[in-house]
Amino acid sequence: MRYQLARHWSVTSDADGNVHVTRPGMTGKIQSHNVGSEYSPFAVAVWLKLRMDRQPCKLVQEEFPEMSASDREFLLTGITPSEWNETFKGEDD
Numbered sequence: 001m002r003y004q005l006a007r008h009w010s011v012t013s014d015a016d017g018n019v020h021v022t023r024p025g026m027t028g029k030i031q032s033h034n035v036g037s038e039y040s041p042f043a044v045a046v047w048l049k050l051r052m053d054r055q056p057c058k059l060v061q062e063e064f065p066e067m068s069a070s071d072r073e074f075l076l077t078g079i080t081p082s083e084w085n086e087t088f089k090g091e092d093d
Contacts (some may be wrong), residue, residue, distance in 0.1 A: 021048070031079075031080055
């Protein structure tokens with residue numbers, strides 16, 4: 001299943017049910033990430049489309065409470081977990 005939300009914005013799923021999101025990141029680079037969650041690609045696509053269109057929607061942590069924080073961050077900003085770790089390495093020291 002593929003949901004094309006806008007140019008460079010899509011949500012797909014594979015035969016195993018993995019949800020894959022492609023979207024521009026904060027730097028403008030097109031990023032892709034597998035969102036490891038129990039949520040359907042349709043649910044993710046609907047939430048992203050509402051957010052893109054600046055329509056009322058729940059906060060990401062309310063809509064997807066079982067999704068990891070790094071996966072929710074990707075939905076919001078397009079920052080992958082590896083980019084986050086690279087950007088903020090040594091910040092906890």
